Amino acid sequence: MGGTAVVVGGGIGGLAAALGLRRIGWEVRVVERAAVPADAGAGISLHANGLRALDAVGVGTAARAAARPQYTGGTRTPAGRWLSRMDGTLLERELGAPIVGIPRAVLHGLLRAALPAECLLVGATVHTLDLSAPDRVGVPVGDDVLEADLVVAADGVHSRLRGLLFPDHPGPVYAGSTVLRAITEDPFEVPTDFELTWGAGAEFGHILFTDGRAEWHAVLNAPPGVRHSDPIGVLRDRFRDWHDQIPALLAATRPEAVLHHDIHELVTPLPAFTAGRVALLGDAAHAMTPHLGQGACQALEDAATLAAALAAEPSVDAALVRYDTERRPRAQSVARAARRAGRVGQQLSHPLAVALRNTGLRLAPSRVTTRAILRHADWTPPSLLEQG
Known part of the structure; x- marks a missing residue:
């Protein structure tokens, strides 16, 4: 089954969805409101499930080559005492892949480069959809209307399309924490690939990249909307009594490189990930x-699963039922687990x-931490090639 799709949102998930759809023979346009590529951001960690999803949409090999495996690290107290250690080698043995760290801009660039340039329509905003036809969706873009068998709403936490499709849903809420993050200007000497340090209402962490630079993040309990003219100075003061590695990371960072975002989440789960011919x-x-x-x-799991469902099912409607059935319970379960982890952690x-x-944490065997990671990372995508 082939067709035409419009993906609204050119972030990591939207681009991965476009790649998956093209891999099963669909024609795809990606509409992104930003006029320039979304290469802003610091770094992310990808677990085995994310890497497997990237394999499914065709860019897993490139992502692995650009990422740094996380074999050493763990969680510490502000004084530097270890609370738990991460065994990256064990995770790799159990899952076939370690956790890896990669700059967000690099991953986004890999996904974008795998798409033909004519698939990308940038600097355009989708304000509404024409849902009057049962088997087609009209996507007004400027003076034009793109017609599609399927629309993928990948327009982020404050999704305009989600609000259109589910007008009674309360939408995202502030999670109680704000995050500041950046990448050091130059390579940074640090003995571990990954660390978290937990204090009272605060977390400071880092991951290393293949070029030796480090990404750090600081997550703080704070009111929403607070911004600082000197974020590095604020963080130096906030973490002045924490172990030496933290002020060293701050000192290695250009102040203008610091990004600051409040954390929002969908506390009220959506009743469905689909509405008509639209998949969220x-x-x-x-x-x-x-x-x-x-x-x-x-x-990324969403992207791979959506493409596999469309490849396997005889109709778009049946595929969307399958996508919702397979993705909604798992994704909402992971979201609940993330919320719980924040409440007992940062x-x-x-x-x-x-x-x-x-x-x-100090008394728990290391296998307890490993099992917690395996619970969410042990996922295998459906095969697009066998079904397409």
Whole structure:
């Protein structure tokens, strides 16, 4: 079954969806409101499920070559004491792939480069959809209307299309935390591939890239909408008593490189990931907190699953039923788990609760941490090539 699709949103999930659809023989246009490629961002970690989804849409090999495996690291206290260690070698043995770190801009560039240039329509905003026909969707773009058998709504956490399709849904809410992140200007000497440091109502973490630079992030309990004229100075003050690696990472960063975003999530789950001939994908469908590092991985799972369903089923309608059935329970379960992880991790602020959490982490066998990662990362995509 072939067809025509319009993907609204040119982020990681939207581009992966376009690649998956093209791989099964569909004609695809990606409509992105930004006039220039969305290469802003710091870094992300990809678990085995995200890498397998990238394999399914055809860019897994390139992504692995550009990413740095995370074999060493774990979670520490502000004083630098280890609470738990990560065994990346064990994860690789269990899943066939370690967790990897990659600059968001690099991954986005790989996805974009795998699409023909004529597939991308940038600097255009989709405000509405024409849903009057049962088997076609009209997508007004400027003075033109793109006709499609399927629209993929991949327009992010504040999705305009989600609001159009589910007008009674309350939409995203502030999760109680804000995140500042950046990449160091030059290679940075640090002994671990990945670390988190947990304090009271705050987390500081880093991942390393293949070029030796480090991405760091600081997640803080804070009111929404607060911004700082000197974010590096604010973070130096906030983390002044934390172990030496943290101020060193801040000192290695250009102030203008710091990005600051409030974290929003869909606390109220959507009743469906589809509406008519529209499929919601990524943050538009299941925006979650970053506390499991699964946001991008779940969007990539969406992309691979949608393409596989369209390749396997006899009609678009049947494929969308299958997509919703396969993706909604899993993605919403991961979102709930991420919320819980934040509440017992970064967001925990009462001194007694923090002390109890730290004691529990120190006493827990390493296999407990490994099992927690495996629970979400152990996912295998349907095969597009066998079904297409």
